[in-house]
Amino acid sequence: MGLRFDPVGGGQFQQAIKSIVEAERQPIKQLEVRKGREEAKMKLFQDFKAKFQGFDKTLSEFVDFRNFRELKVDLGDGGGFLGVTIDKDLAQPGTYTLEVDQLARRSSVISNGFEDPEKKNLGIGYVVVFKPDGNRAEIFVDEDSASLRGVANLINKQTDSPIRASVVKDGSDPDRPWRIIMTSKNEGSDDGVEFPDLYFLDGDEDLFLDDSQDAQNARLKLDGFPIEAEGNAVKDFLQGVNLQLKQARPGQPITISITEDHQKIGGKVKGLVDQINGILGFINQQNRVDDKTDTRTTFAGDTSLQSVEYRLRNLLHEGFPVGDPDTDNFRFVFLNQIGVEFGKDGQVVFKEEKFTKVLEGDFAGIAEAITGKHGFASQLREVVTQYTKTGDGLLASRESSMKSKIRKIDDDIGNKEKRLEQKTAALIGQFSRLQGTLAKMQQQQGQLAAMGAGGGSNIVSQLLGG
Numbered sequence: 001m002g003l004r005f006d007p008v009g010g011g012q013f014q015q016a017i018k019s020i021v022e023a024e025r026q027p028i029k030q031l032e033v034r035k036g037r038e039e040a041k042m043k044l045f046q047d048f049k050a051k052f053q054g055f056d057k058t059l060s061e062f063v064d065f066r067n068f069r070e071l072k073v074d075l076g077d078g079g080g081f082l083g084v085t086i087d088k089d090l091a092q093p094g095t096y097t098l099e100v101d102q103l104a105r106r107s108s109v110i111s112n113g114f115e116d117p118e119k120k121n122l123g124i125g126y127v128v129v130f131k132p133d134g135n136r137a138e139i140f141v142d143e144d145s146a147s148l149r150g151v152a153n154l155i156n157k158q159t160d161s162p163i164r165a166s167v168v169k170d171g172s173d174p175d176r177p178w179r180i181i182m183t184s185k186n187e188g189s190d191d192g193v194e195f196p197d198l199y200f201l202d203g204d205e206d207l208f209l210d211d212s213q214d215a216q217n218a219r220l221k222l223d224g225f226p227i228e229a230e231g232n233a234v235k236d237f238l239q240g241v242n243l244q245l246k247q248a249r250p251g252q253p254i255t256i257s258i259t260e261d262h263q264k265i266g267g268k269v270k271g272l273v274d275q276i277n278g279i280l281g282f283i284n285q286q287n288r289v290d291d292k293t294d295t296r297t298t299f300a301g302d303t304s305l306q307s308v309e310y311r312l313r314n315l316l317h318e319g320f321p322v323g324d325p326d327t328d329n330f331r332f333v334f335l336n337q338i339g340v341e342f343g344k345d346g347q348v349v350f351k352e353e354k355f356t357k358v359l360e361g362d363f364a365g366i367a368e369a370i371t372g373k374h375g376f377a378s379q380l381r382e383v384v385t386q387y388t389k390t391g392d393g394l395l396a397s398r399e400s401s402m403k404s405k406i407r408k409i410d411d412d413i414g415n416k417e418k419r420l421e422q423k424t425a426a427l428i429g430q431f432s433r434l435q436g437t438l439a440k441m442q443q444q445q446g447q448l449a450a451m452g453a454g455g456g457s458n459i460v461s462q463l464l465g466g
Contacts, residue, residue, distance in 0.1 A: 017427050024423060028416050035409045037296045042402050044299065049395050051278045052388045058275055059384070061268050062377030065367050068268070072261040078254030083244035086258065090240025095257045098243075099221040101250040104231045107192035107215040108183040112208055113176030114148055117167050122146040123203030127155060127182070130194040131162050146203065148180045155182065162186075162193050179210070188217050188230035218245055221253070260363055262356045269370070272377075273340060273350040276312060283309045284346055304398055311383050316340070316348065320369040320376050333369035335376065 062068050066089045073084045081100060123146055127139045139161065145154050152165035165182045184193040192215025198207050218229040229237070232245040241258070283306070286299040299305050319332030335341070339354035359366050370376050387394045 017424065017431060020427060021420065021424050024420055028413055028420070031409055031413045031416070035406060035413070038402065038406050038409065041296075041299070042399075042406065045399060045402060048279075048282050048299075048305070049399065051275065051282060052384060052395065055275060055381075055384050055388065058268075058272055059377055059381050062272070062371050062375075065371055068265065068367055068371045068377075070261040070264040070268070071258055072264070074255075074257040074259070076255050076257075078249075078256075081245075081247045081249045082254055082256075083246060084256060085242045085244075087240040087242075091258060092239065093258050093260060095255060096238070097221075097223050097253045098256055099250065099253045100218070100245055100248050101221065102216065102219040103245055103248050104187035104218040104229060105213065105216045106184045106187050107195070107213065108181060109195045109209045109212040111148075111180045111198075112206070112210045113170060113173045114178045114205060115176050117148040117178040119205075120144070120146040120150065121204040122151070122207050123200045125198065125200030125203075125207075127151065127198060128196055129163055129182075130196070132191055132193065137162055141200070146200075148178055148207075151207075152180055180207075184215060187215065187232055189215050190217075190230055191215065220245075260359075262359050265359065266350075266352045266355050269340070269355060270350045270352065272380075273348050276316075277347050280309060280312065280347060304394060307394075308387060313342075315376070315379055315383060316342070318379070320379075321372070321374050322365045322368045333365065338366055338369070 060067065069088060071086055071088045071091055071093065073086060075082060075084065078098075082098065120143065122141065124143055125141050127141065129137050131137055137160075139154055139158060141151055141154060145151060148167050152167050155161055155163060155165040163182050163184055165180055167178060167180050169177045170179050171177060182195065184191060195209060195212060198209065200207055218232055218234070220227045220229060229243075229245070234243040234245070237243045241256075283299075286302065286305060316335055319334045322331050322333050323329040338358045339351035341349050341351065343349045368375060372378065385393075388396075390396055
């Protein structure tokens with residue numbers, strides 16, 4: 001019986017080609033496994049690199065004394081009467097006594113009462129005021145706006161108007177409780193406006209000014225000296241100190257105490273220590289190796305990381321200069337003296353209570369040791385910059401090298417895939433030609449068998465493997 005052959009791409013031919021291609025693909029699979037390891041290592045490296053990214057922002061808080069310093073304000077029992085905000089770059093620590101005798105006030109008027117604030121019964125007319133510069137401001141009221149609320153809306157729509165208006169309900173007159181109050185937009189005598197009479201015609205109700213208040217400045221006493229302020233929000237009352245006057249309290253001085261905020265400063269130092277620990281912790285983790293660790297995907301024993309660790313640990317053990325080298329006050333401050341120490345696990349420990357105590361006793365000295373020209377923060381910035389700077393920084397160079405290696409593997413995979421495609425096409429061509437030859441021989445065998453040429457048949461069968 002003769003052999004039967006399947007079409008090209010199926011059966012014996014398909015399996016033969018598949019086996020050959022699979023064997024030829026093994027180097028590609030090995031490259032893909034290698035690429036996976038390199039990508040895992042790249043991701044790990046980028047995690048490490050990310051731990052440096054916040055350093056610049058954190059170190060900006062330590063670039064000089066003023067950035068490092070934090071201030072706080074204590075008002076004692078005066079918080080309900082006074083608000084204080086400070087610019088730490090300008091303000092100076094100190095204690096001040098402030099007495100608020102009188103708040104600043106806007107000029108204002110209130111109208112007579114009306115039964116209905118929505119009823120359009122005023123006719124037509126004008127609301128006229130004189131600005132502080134003497135110029136006249138007029139607001140025309142037509143019949144569509146001839147109600148208390150209508151007048152108030154017209155006034156408030158005028159962006160350049162020096163006044164604003166509100167409709168209020170006054171319970172002192174139940175029959176006619178609704179009134180309009182018009183007030184200058186700014187406090188103080190210099191920003192007061194003058195309200196003349198209101199001018200309306202053909203109305204069913206008269207609108208007139210029932211009462212008024214003149215603008216006035218705030219009156220204060222600072223350390224016993226009388227001072228006037230044009231408004232209740234007093235910018236730069238003292239250098240870098242802004243006041244918000246809330247309530248007058250004549251005869252009852254408020255003590256304003258501005259001091260260094262040691263707790264907040266300690267928080268900044270702790271944040272810096274935490275970032276250093278993040279880097280050291282990562283390096284320590286890479287050096288923890290056991291029989292299950294695949295060192296091809298980690299940085300165990302990596303000299304670059306060891307260099308980072310070495311520089312950081314050395315810096316943390318150094319002393320930092322304080323004072324004038326030409327005087328007896330010159331000395332070195334070590335971080336362990338201010339509560340920054342190494343723990344048994346190799347991490348840096350920040351002892352906030354110790355730091356605060358030392359800071360309270362020698363704020364200027366500790367600040368110089370940390371923020372001075374040759375202080376800890378400046379030297380740390382130099383170390384970190386060597387790794388983080390773009391272009392030739394260690395981190396950038398290392399990342400570029402790793403990316404280049406991954407690209408090289410991609411190129412190798414691409415080239416081998418291309419050669420494999422060419423080889424697969426050649427194999428299919430060879431097997432196609434072989435199948436054609438065998439099919440022709442099979443056909444000839446059948447013809448010989450039909451003619452009774454048994455011997456020939458046997459020869460063909462032998463050639464075909466039968």
